[in-house]
Amino acid sequence: MSNYTAKEIHLVSRPTALPTTENFKLVETELSPPGPGEVLIDQRFLSVDPYMRGRMREDAVYADAYQLNHAMYGGAIGEVIESGSDKFKPGDIVLNGGAWRDRILAKDKTLGLIQPFDPEQLSLYLGTLGMPGLTAYVGLLKFGEPKEGETVFVSAASGAVGANVCQIAKLKGCRVVGSVGSDSKAKWLQEECGVDAVINYKTCGKLTPALMQAAPEGIDVYFENVGGEHLEAAINVLNPFGRITACGMISGYNEAQPGPRNMMLIVGKKLRISGFIISDHGDMQSQFLADMEAWVRDGKIKSKETIIEGVENAIDAFLALFSGDNFGKMIVKI
Amino acid sequence: MSNYTAKEIHLVSRPTALPTTENFKLVETELSPPGPGEVLIDQRFLSVDPYMRGRMREDAVYADAYQLNHAMYGGAIGEVIESGSDKFKPGDIVLNGGAWRDRILAKDKTLGLIQPFDPEQLSLYLGTLGMPGLTAYVGLLKFGEPKEGETVFVSAASGAVGANVCQIAKLKGCRVVGSVGSDSKAKWLQEECGVDAVINYKTCGKLTPALMQAAPEGIDVYFENVGGEHLEAAINVLNPFGRITACGMISGYNEAQPGPRNMMLIVGKKLRISGFIISDHGDMQSQFLADMEAWVRDGKIKSKETIIEGVENAIDAFLALFSGDNFGKMIVKI
Secondary structure: OOOEEEEEEEEOOOOOOOOOHHHEEEEEEEEOOOOOOEEEEEEEEEEOOOOHHHHOOOOOOOOOOOOOOOEOOEOEEEEEEEEOOOOOOOOOEEEEOEOOEOEEEEEHHHOEEOOOOOHHHHHHHHOOOOHHHHHHHHHHHHHHOOOOOOEEEEOOOOOOOHHHHHHHHHHOOOEEEEEEOOHHHHHHHHHOOOOOEEEEOOOOOOHHHHHHHHOOOOEEEEEEOOOOHHHHHHHHHEEEEEEEEEOOOHHHOOOOOOEOOOOOHHHHOOOEEEEOOHHHHHHHHHHHHHHHHHHHHOOOOOOOEEEEEOHHHHHHHHHHHHHOOOOOEEEEEO | OOOEEEEEEEEOOOOOOOOOHHHEEEEEEEEOOOOOOEEEEEEEEEEOOOOHHHHOOOOOOOOOOOOOOOEOOEOEEEEEEEEOOOOOOOOOEEEEOEOOEOEEEEEHHHOEEOOOOOHHHHHHHHOOOOHHHHHHHHHHHHHHOOOOOOEEEEOOOOOOOHHHHHHHHHHOOOEEEEEEOOHHHHHHHHHOOOOOEEEEOOOOOOHHHHHHHHOOOOEEEEEEOOOOHHHHHHHHHEEEEEEEEEOOOHHHOOOOOOEOOOOOHHHHOOOEEEEOOHHHHHHHHHHHHHHHHHHHHOOOOOOOEEEEEOHHHHHHHHHHHHHOOOOOEEEEEO
């Protein structure tokens, strides 16, 4: 009595370095109609994010590890098709945890109703208006504490998190320096987002002198997305009482990175380094959404998305996050 | 018309690794009698501290670099012999910045009158009741924020700063684990100071498993005096939302240390690392002295000192800080 089929991506082996297509498998499965409290959802947009790499490890620390031979999961936006819940009706647009598949049977208490300020920009709720945007907002404002006139350095600056950090910092009156891996990303940040200086880390030579040149008065806040050489350079160039806010270190997700050799400077410069995971900061969600929707509506925050179509291409979309082939938020459209 | 002579230790070349006696010179100099606002002081006790190694570098970051061919300086306690100031009279005991010499002509505004709670324990004002004690108090309470029942890990745990951190943490209801370099230091911490577990880092093998064994429920606060392998082990064993408070990293003062290879864990574990320099926290001095004098008077805080006599032996006293040959606060008695 199955009426529906779904395509899901399963994790079939744990990658030890950069994941390959061998680690994943596309599986077709059958779904029953929704029972009481259940909702059947056709996905519209799936999110693939760097943090998912951590969940592929057996000893995942960010969040629970994905189980082998089960569908992976993560943020997604879909439309309710059939409902066994009195909270949702067919046609409702819901944020759900069922990425990596095109259709899902979900419990109603795991869903959030989206009332988009613009139905044409629904996918923003996986990026600028979703988890990456909240990560930027909380990480910069709560842990970075930038003051007007200070300099903020952002790595992976055109990424889903980084581009929002750059623009929020500009709105707070900061000078902003970004680091990216291509000239087209640099151009977009400077011309569209008002970022003051951008370093292309692939062509700039040694990062510390390049950062000193881009930020001659030093930096006061470093928003850490990358780790490795970026972290060491930031510590070198931070001013006394500088803050590092760290939501991820993508350079180390697939292979171990040497540690920063200049940790001793955190004493002499009185630096503070704060790691955080966004799921601990749901209390800032409503304030974030009010601010961010207004900034997007007023054109003060721009968003860039790379959209790949089809659940079967979600693996390629995910792998592109590590090669730098994406530009802005990576979205899988169903 | 010089009435007085003084012996001073000058820095004559900048050490590039572990300093040697070649970097220093004992110089005899003449002092005039005090003019208006000046005070002549016979030193009783000189402090030698690890941070002074940083001032021997041309690019000192902690504090201004020592000048070549001038007397070095640092905390000292002396008795006023002659005074051209209406603020101090002969016989007054004063805290002053004139270490590394046996007699100094000082401006009155650079001096602090000491009213010792016990004249027999004057040297404590260079240790437990002085800068190292304040460093322990501020670093642990302001930046470490230990809660009752939490576990605090302290490196260089029998040192001038570390021994106070251990005992303040015990007074705050924490479980305390220390790391030291000899069994006699371990014994003193456990038997005299009530420290719950002590690791001898020279004999324990790999530090991470040793720390896991000493702190089976993980650590919540790490008080960092050492750097290098200690920092990496602490990051490995810290619990979520753990705090690292760093006032120094002595293992890196004379030779570069590799950075911690596990910095990525600060994100997943939501750690906070705070570097600080005690001179920024003078606002906590009176609260510190009130608490600490009471704790010492009541026998709740024990102090260990290594006393070396004679200004000409100050260099050996300083060098012993890096070999671990000292035990507790190193004091030079004049």
